Amino acid sequence: MTHFVVVGIGADGWDGLSHHAQAELESAETIYGSGRQLALLPDRLAAQTIPWASPMSEHLDRLIAGDGDDTVHLLASGDPMFHGLAASVVRRVGPENVTVFGSSSSVSLAAARLGWDLARTGVRSLVTGDPEVLIPALTDGARLLVLSRGADSPGRIADLLRRKGFGSSSMTVLGDLGGVDESIVTGHAHSWDVGDIPALNIVALECAGPALSNAPGRPDADYAHDGQLTKQPIRALTVCALAPAEGQMLWDIGAGSGSIAIEWLRQTRSGRAIAFEADLVRAARIELNAREHGVADRLTIAGSVPGALGGAPDPDTIFAGGGLDADVLESCWAAIESGGRLVANAVTLETERLLVAAHAEYGGELIRLSLERAGALGTMTTWRPSLPVVQWVVTR
Missing domain, CATH: 3.30.950.10 (Tetrapyrrole methylase, C-terminal domain)
Known part of the structure; x- marks a missing residue:
């Protein structure tokens, strides 16, 4: 298998490289890099220099797909393991097939x-x-x-x-x-x-501006929606119940406005989510909300359930809210592997019965969430109750 040597080179060029990195490039037969990076090398090097074709990602794909036993040298900017080329190559071919010489990162x-x-x-x-x-x-x-x-x-x-x-x-x-x-x-x-x-x-x-928190339970006004929105207090409790963790995949079933997936993603840097939503108008609204909350790059929008579940990457965590029925719940339970978590919310008696039965069969925790807000009653103030939510939380 090809062995890749990635050398990070800064704007200070050849003189900024360590003696070991210089010696490595002096022994190279082929060096790939951008035109700017290759121009920093001295003319006396014997290696053939090849600029990246555009798009670079496809050129790199072809290079990695080769089955030769030779050594290929790649130039990268600064520290190649910091948002850099070497990190991408290591993910593809494994650390045992990559040698990295780093420079100071930008x-x-x-x-x-x-x-x-x-x-x-x-x-x-x-x-x-x-x-x-x-x-x-x-x-x-x-x-x-x-x-x-x-x-x-x-x-x-x-x-x-x-x-x-x-x-x-x-x-x-x-x-x-x-x-x-x-x-x-x-x-x-x-x-x-x-x-x-x-x-x-x-x-x-x-930064100079408002003091903002990433804690779950952002104001309802932060989301574009048509009424299909898990309200702020319930959303905060639900995201906490989902227990976001780095590197995990969330399925948000019947995503509505996407608020649960969005706030789950905001708790991590590497988590990813799929929002399943059959309504195309709502799907477009989810994309808008995800972009405005800075997580659109980690959120994929898929179609209706249970049909769209089959081709989706395996979940670590599932939230089931809108559109939950017996078939969808069965598909979700089958998709969760050992140690995975499922959280489902119900506001109707029909869906509540599903969760009660699931709790009896699979265990977990079943809780009923009731919220009241102060509101006007004539010239006085009273408590206005919201619809209660039954929540089932289970770890498989």
Whole structure:
């Protein structure tokens, strides 16, 4: 099998590489990299240099699919294991088939220039995502380092900050870090109008705006919906019952507005979810809500159940709300493996009977949630009860 050697090279080029990394490239027969990276190598190298074809991902796929026994050298930016090429290759071929030589990452260089403590600084990437992925991290006083996709990323970030009430946030764009053309530009989101930005840049944000929490139970007004919305207090209790954990897959059955899946995703950085919703208008609304809450990159929208369940990735956790019937419940139970969790909510007597029977057969915990809100009664105030919700929580 092909062995891959990934060498991280910074804007300071050949002179910034360690002696071991230089020796590795001097012994190489073939080196792949971007045109910018290959241009940093000295002409005296004997290796054949091959620029990545566009799209790079497909070129890399073809290279990995090869069955040769040779060694192939790849150039990457900075630290290849930090949102980088080496991490992608390792996932595909295994660590035993990859050797990595790292340089300082752009994040490390940015922190050094700014005097920021990396342990207290959030890092987000727009290389494969849209600016909305920043939304869960936005809160007053937060410091973020954002890996840009290109020269237009700072402007798009500024637009998002203004739209979300963070226009007073400080923005510092650090370009070509470590190179002779290194640049630093500082301004504020509300007045950001900098046109000459290097394509290779990282954006440092000092957030100034509302103090926001990612705790479940966001205001109902934060969601576009047609009434099919798990209300705020029940939603908070339901997401807690689902026990979000890193790297897991959630199925949200009969997703409605998508609020349960969205708030479940906001509790993790690596969780993924599938929202099953038969109504196309509601499906479009779920996509809108997911984008506005910064989790659209980790949420897939599928069709009606139980038909769409068959081709879906196996779940670790399932939430069943809208459209629950005996067939759907049976399909959900069959899909959950040992240790998996199922949470189902019922507001009608028919669905409640299903959950009572399931509890009797499979165990778990059955609880009834009743909420009352203060409301006007003439010139006085009284309690207005909401529809009670019966919730079944079970670990298989």
